Amino acid sequence: MGANKAKRQAAGQSSASAMDREALTKLRTAQLPPISRETASAEFYLLVGPGGKVVDARFVSGDDALKKAAADLKKASLGTTFPDDGTTRLLRRGVLGCSDVSGCSMVLYTPELVRLE
16 A cells, blocks of 8 residues: 555656646747748857847857847847846857747756856
8 A cells, every 4th residue: 555655656746847847948948930941950159138138149059040040039038037127147058949830949958058168
């Protein structure tokens, strides 16, 4: 009896963990207007200011079709919350993915995955 209860609890915890991961991924994802009609992906460094406004964007690596997407990313807002409207900026890295079916989205990496090159 005790083993079955432990299995049910473990199953509940793993499904809750999966739901938590999915919720966190959604918080790190921003839907963007179409940038490319091709299916492509590329990594960018983003300098984000108050209000989630992308102040600067730099292509790191990826498909050539998205090399010039930095200008489009500078028009984006990622919804990042800042405590005030000061001069604070955050350096983030993320992957821009575009598809002819679903459009484009930017997924920001978690800080422990970011590597500076």
